[in-house]
Amino acid sequence: MKRKVTLKQIAKELDVSISTVSKSLRDSSEISEDTRLKVQAFAKLYNYKPNLIALSLKNRKTKTIGIIIPEIVHHFFATVISGIEHVANEKGYNVIVTLSDESFDKEVINMDMLANGSIDGFIMSLSKETQLRKDFHHITEVINQGMPVVMFDRVTNDILCDKVIIDDNLAAFEAVQKLIDANFKHIALITTVDYVSVGKLRTDGYVKALKANNMEVDSNLILKIEDIDNCTEQIENLINNNKIDAVFAVNELFAVTAIKAAKKRGIIVPDDMAVIGFTDGIISKYSSPSITTVGQNGIEMGGKAAQMLIDRLETELEEEEHYKTEVIETHLVIRESTPTL
């Protein structure tokens, strides 16, 4: 159990100064080739690696990115992390992951915790509660301290910073338009409550599509779900009590639950009812029938977010107020839950 060797120890061992050791290892021309090689050999022998914490303190850079997401047990967020991790790693950054569990308080606590020197910048997606309360003081505070923040997916206009999103409104519009094109007349919407930003945008897209085609927006066909864990009953009610020939759901879970509800009722998907979901995750791919869905590339989103953050970190120019919002392309992944359109 040998502790990690430090410059000081090498210096002592070789009877030179710490400076000499440091310079030797960094191949400074100040040091004679003799000592340089001697030091380097010794360092290699003892497997010297500079202590990153000490470097962080000295350089005031940690080469670490902080991530705050609502939860990780959620395929989309997992893919985003994966995307972040890969480009971060490529650029020599580590990622430190914290979960808000959709709680405002945890989001704040985690942010405070990381903001005290542990990281160089944030990549985050807002918790539901934060979106509900519209309280973003913790984020502005961090930004004011000069720490860059990149938000993705669940963002807000109340904060000025770099963002990576998809065009939820457009994607929803296009998905519903597809259903309309395929001659479906009674298209239901299963969505979240309005304060969830992406839910609201997708809802708007649905409404827009109907209106653009002069179709009536029937509020009975719009189900807004608050508690995602207990959506089954509500969705069954929706399907059992209405004449519906297509469903647009704002996430995978709602989509698959709708299919199960239909199946229970003897409604065949896609013959009697078409379903389009949102997010191309595990569920859409492996459920039976597999689900046509709006694919949002989480890996790409994460990668882009990391890219933007690192760019900002590494251009010292402090070009404030030059924030960009990147829009990642979505695409409809056609599967079995829709008839060949």
Added chain:
Amino acid sequence: MKRKVTLKQIAKELDVSISTVSKSLRDSSEISEDTRLKVQAFAKLYNYKPNLIALSLKNRKTKTIGIIIPEIVHHFFATVISGIEHVANEKGYNVIVTLSDESFDKEVINMDMLANGSIDGFIMSLSKETQLRKDFHHITEVINQGMPVVMFDRVTNDILCDKVIIDDNLAAFEAVQKLIDANFKHIALITTVDYVSVGKLRTDGYVKALKANNMEVDSNLILKIEDIDNCTEQIENLINNNKIDAVFAVNELFAVTAIKAAKKRGIIVPDDMAVIGFTDGIISKYSSPSITTVGQNGIEMGGKAAQMLIDRLETELEEEEHYKTEVIETHLVIRESTPTL
């Protein structure tokens, strides 16, 4: 854009020494109530928070746990991280996540990167390639430096450290035994290649169950899959070319693919063929029919691992060679892919 305030700045501003400020903030009795309150008020006003990097350097503790897993876009690993993050957070630790992508080299690189001061200990699950090569020098090295390591799920006997596992062998045995009890006679196994530790153990459990019941182990009914991404064809072959009335699969993907293959052939699950999978994730829950599976509680595993690591970190006693292996209970989650047993 005000930089974070430091002790030094407070000291200067209040015309006292840094020591005085530090002590005041830590409520030292050495300092008069007068100055103490004055400093505290000032600190609160400027929202002083100690710099964690500086503390890490001083205390030689980062209060951060390093995680190395094969991939994160995998429900089981995501749940484990979730478990780790929650107990870590509770104890005041952060987690830094790195992915090996099943690659030995990335595993080594990530380990080296984190071992240089960034973290206090590791929680990890071996990459496939590492298991194949049986090269664990990077892990022993880290352990020898006095940094605790907790391994979970994909572990190895070649390393002495704390471990959290499930009894893969027993769980597989019991699952297969269930099938046998239900009078299935031709039970196929879809598993991974042998070097994946958990795959091997589950395979052994399958064999053991058959033998224990004096059933023949038919190698035609055992499919070992190397490339998990292209398993469909092999699984279809297995099902199409053999008389099979039940399938035991060592993961969700194989299970759902088997069901799809059966469906394609007009075989009804569970009436004509029963399926039991492994890992109670998204797929098992939402596929149709939903899949009976061996549940391994990732949250619990992660939580336990974090607990063990933190315990070891916080008992200075250095009680080496007293490593424990925790076995997390599994349980069969009965769903639609098996007849009521």
Added chain:
DNA sequence: TGTCAACACGAAAACGTTTTCGCAACCTGT
């Protein structure tokens, strides 16, 4: 031989903390 540059290296500051120790100034009791 004296001067000046080149060379090779070391001392020290800095990053932001905590903590040990020392040292004044004051107070107490005789």
Added chain:
DNA sequence: ACAGGTTGCGAAAACGTTTTCGTGTTGACA
């Protein structure tokens, strides 16, 4: 009035780096 004990605070070391600046030794050159 003086020994001894509090009280309140500051200096400095330490954690492990990097880097600036200084400095002593050499060699060359006039």
